[in-house]
Amino acid sequence: MKAAIAEAMKKANADPAVKAIVFTGAGKFFMAGADIPNLRKLASASTGADVMRKGLQEGHDLMDVVESGPKPTVAAVNGPALGGGLELAMACNARVGTKTSIYGLPELKLGIIPGMGGTQRLPRLIGVAGAVKAMLSGKPMPAKLAAKAGLVDQLVKKSKDLLPTACKVALAMAAGQLPRRKALEEKSRIGSKARGEEAIELARVKSKRKAKGTPHAAACLDAIKVGLFEGGRKGLDAEMDAFAPLISSPSAKSLIHMFLATRQCPKVPGLEGIKPRKIQTVAVLGGGTMGAGIVALMLFKGYNVILKEINEKALYVGVERVTNIISAVLKRRKLPSIAMEMGMRNLTPTTTYEGFDKCDLVVEAIVENIGIKQKVFADLEKVCKPSCILATNTSTIDIDIIGEKTNARDRIVGLHFFSPAHVMPLLEIIRTTSTSKQVVADSIGYAKRLGKTPVTVGNCVGFTANRIFFPYGQAAAFLVENGVCPYRIDRVLKSLVHMPMGVHEMVDLSGVDIGVHTTGIIAKAYGDRCYIPTMGRYLMEAKRLGQKTGVGYYVYQGRRGVPDAKGLAPFLQKARQGKPTIKVTDQEIVEMVMYPVVNESCRVLAEGHVIRDSDIDVVSITGYGFPAHKGGIMFWAKAQGIDKVCQRLAHYSKTYPSVSKFFAPCDYLQNLARKA
Numbered sequence: 001m002k003a004a005i006a007e008a009m010k011k012a013n014a015d016p017a018v019k020a021i022v023f024t025g026a027g028k029f030f031m032a033g034a035d036i037p038n039l040r041k042l043a044s045a046s047t048g049a050d051v052m053r054k055g056l057q058e059g060h061d062l063m064d065v066v067e068s069g070p071k072p073t074v075a076a077v078n079g080p081a082l083g084g085g086l087e088l089a090m091a092c093n094a095r096v097g098t099k100t101s102i103y104g105l106p107e108l109k110l111g112i113i114p115g116m117g118g119t120q121r122l123p124r125l126i127g128v129a130g131a132v133k134a135m136l137s138g139k140p141m142p143a144k145l146a147a148k149a150g151l152v153d154q155l156v157k158k159s160k161d162l163l164p165t166a167c168k169v170a171l172a173m174a175a176g177q178l179p180r181r182k183a184l185e186e187k188s189r190i191g192s193k194a195r196g197e198e199a200i201e202l203a204r205v206k207s208k209r210k211a212k213g214t215p216h217a218a219a220c221l222d223a224i225k226v227g228l229f230e231g232g233r234k235g236l237d238a239e240m241d242a243f244a245p246l247i248s249s250p251s252a253k254s255l256i257h258m259f260l261a262t263r264q265c266p267k268v269p270g271l272e273g274i275k276p277r278k279i280q281t282v283a284v285l286g287g288g289t290m291g292a293g294i295v296a297l298m299l300f301k302g303y304n305v306i307l308k309e310i311n312e313k314a315l316y317v318g319v320e321r322v323t324n325i326i327s328a329v330l331k332r333r334k335l336p337s338i339a340m341e342m343g344m345r346n347l348t349p350t351t352t353y354e355g356f357d358k359c360d361l362v363v364e365a366i367v368e369n370i371g372i373k374q375k376v377f378a379d380l381e382k383v384c385k386p387s388c389i390l391a392t393n394t395s396t397i398d399i400d401i402i403g404e405k406t407n408a409r410d411r412i413v414g415l416h417f418f419s420p421a422h423v424m425p426l427l428e429i430i431r432t433t434s435t436s437k438q439v440v441a442d443s444i445g446y447a448k449r450l451g452k453t454p455v456t457v458g459n460c461v462g463f464t465a466n467r468i469f470f471p472y473g474q475a476a477a478f479l480v481e482n483g484v485c486p487y488r489i490d491r492v493l494k495s496l497v498h499m500p501m502g503v504h505e506m507v508d509l510s511g512v513d514i515g516v517h518t519t520g521i522i523a524k525a526y527g528d529r530c531y532i533p534t535m536g537r538y539l540m541e542a543k544r545l546g547q548k549t550g551v552g553y554y555v556y557q558g559r560r561g562v563p564d565a566k567g568l569a570p571f572l573q574k575a576r577q578g579k580p581t582i583k584v585t586d587q588e589i590v591e592m593v594m595y596p597v598v599n600e601s602c603r604v605l606a607e608g609h610v611i612r613d614s615d616i617d618v619v620s621i622t623g624y625g626f627p628a629h630k631g632g633i634m635f636w637a638k639a640q641g642i643d644k645v646c647q648r649l650a651h652y653s654k655t656y657p658s659v660s661k662f663f664a665p666c667d668y669l670q671n672l673a674r675k676a
């Protein structure tokens with residue numbers, strides 16, 4: 001692409017008939033930036049940094065010609081201008097955009113930084129604080145915001161006016177009627193050095209907390225700072241120096257892997273050519289924790305939603321939950337409260353099945369009880385139209401069992417949202433052997449419209465996400481009941497693995513009672529290799545259920561948990577009775593808690609419940625918060641050395657005979673280790 005643009009520029013600049021140059025995109029995009037599969041190749045190649053440096057130099061040279069060549073240039077931005085696309089637009093002497101155009105530098109999401117002058121031109125167009133925020137978040141700016149910020153000079157009302165307007169601006173520049181602005185030389189918007197430095201250092205502190213030892217945010221901020229103090233040219237050199245080594249950093253490799261893995265997820269073999277049907281009217285059964293989040297999300301996305309509860313009181317509470325979620329989101333996004341009325345207008349609360357005959361999809365999110373769910377699905381078959389998709393949000397129950405009392409198994413599917421449903425990106429789509437291909441395709445389409453990452457998985461207890469992570473909680477429980485402090489385990493997982501919260505903080509969040517209930521179901525299915533803890537039961541008996549009762553492993557003031565060593569001591573003593581006290585290092589904690597997750601992931605792979613290895617990585621990141629900059633649980637395991645993971649599990653299996661089956665590496669993992 002760079003070479004093609006350079007060639008076209010050369011021709012245009014040499015042609016006396018050409019007065020000015022206008023860039024636009026051929027399709028829906030202006031330009032979407034880097035070739036990411038190629039970046040992956042570079043990230044893994046030993047010469048990656050050198051090849052990158054050469055490419056960056058060519059990019060800078062090209063941007064120089066665009067910005068300061070013999071003829072004025074204008075970007076006619078007809079759609080997304082992302083990464084290198086926005087860098088090209090910023091090098092142009094003016095930008096004209098449509099109302100639907102968007103502008104972003106998402107490079108940091110890939111563990112790299114903008115490499116064609118983005119770190120220098122954006123601060124000069126919109127100011128340091130705005131530029132730092134845009135680059136560190138990687139979020140694209142919509143047209144109106146970009147125009148307000150100064151990134152776009154003019155917005156056209158109708159797409160058909162884009163090119164004529166851009167040409168007019170370009171010709172006016174060529175005729176000297178309009179100044180030819182060069183972003184790299186702009187001084188009016190960058191602001192004072194002191195204020196710029198303040199914005200950079202503030203962002204550095206925030207990003208250190210978030211980026212957990214990854215180098216790209218600091219590299220980006222350093223390059224911006226050089227530009228601020230030493231000028232744009234020096235800043236470009238700093239940008240190039242910082243970018244080239246980043247490409248082979250472990251975090252860039254991991255984030256690029258994660259990006260490509262996520263892009264693969266919606267591609268399910270066998271569904272080629274099947275178009276998702278339109279889903280517009282959806283009923284949700286149950287307005288509890290999950291149902292309310294699902295309803296709120298759908299209202300945001302413009303669906304007509306029916307919410308059914310068991311009685312008026314529960315319905316009132318359910319609607320209140322939905323209202324609270326929506327108002328919190330509106331407040332956070334600084335949107336007017338009128339949006340609430342508009343959203344709620346599309347909600348129909350009910351205690352009956354009225355209106356279900358019009359639904360394209362029903363999502364059941366009621367209590368986790370097989371008998372009740374079976375009865376509800378039998379009812380749904382009677383009241384819904386024959387094409388309606390019947391989905392369950394169960395977290396553990398076999399989907400076939402839920403549909404056992406119906407003749408509608410071809411349209412029954414699991415749509416497993418994660419809590420909070422309006423926030424967590426993963427939507428596990430569980431297909432049984434009876435679920436039709438059309439229903440799977442519809443579910444993927446629905447997930448995409450909700451902005452979720454759809455991962456299609458097979459039907460087994462715990463499905464994929466909860467199944468691969470059940471050993472996580474059980475291993476921690478084994479350590480705790482054998483003398484290791486739960487708060488130490490949480491600290492180690494956060495500081496060494498970079499999990500967003502410790503395992504006991506997670507248990508407190510979802511509920512100690514839920515954990516005990518789920519362990520029962522998991523133990524029934526995978527009992528031979530489970531560790532069944534007693535601690536949870538003792539806490540449950542004392543109503544220490546976690547955040548919902550204000551105390552669990554931690555004591556809560558609002559959502560903030562504080563360790564409660566004294567309060568926990570009698571429960572620990574009871575749970576540890578008759579068990580040996582073991583001594584472990586921090587590294588051993590990491591291995592004993594995380595490697596069993598790798599082992600169970602291997603079992604899921606061996607049983608064919610996921611389409612590809614990388615789906616497991618996506619599930620671990622989007623469902624359980626495993627850090628994206630480590631690429632997902634299997635990617636991380638491979639980086640650790642699969643043979644090492646296997647050996648260490650075998651070691652723990654031998655060292656702790658009471659849990660020897662829990663730690664024993666499965667055949668699939670042993671095979672991987674042999675091949676490694």
Ligand SMILES: NC(=O)c1ccc[n+]([C@@H]2O[C@H](COP(=O)([O-])OP(=O)(O)OC[C@H]3O[C@@H](n4cnc5c(N)ncnc54)[C@H](O)[C@@H]3O)[C@@H](O)[C@H]2O)c1
Pocket residue numbers: 285286287288289290291308309310314318364365366367368369372376393394395396416417418419510
């Ligand atoms: N809480 C989680 O973290 C989580 C995560 C993923 C999946 N799930 C699953 O989602 C489902 C709901 O979980 P939850 O945490 O929202 O439960 P919850 O107890 O908060 O809410 C359940 C709601 O369903 C209502 N209900 C019960 N029977 C009903 C019926 N016949 N018709 C309509 N409403 C009925 C109840 O009144 C209650 O308001 C369960 O299957 C659970 O396993 C939960």
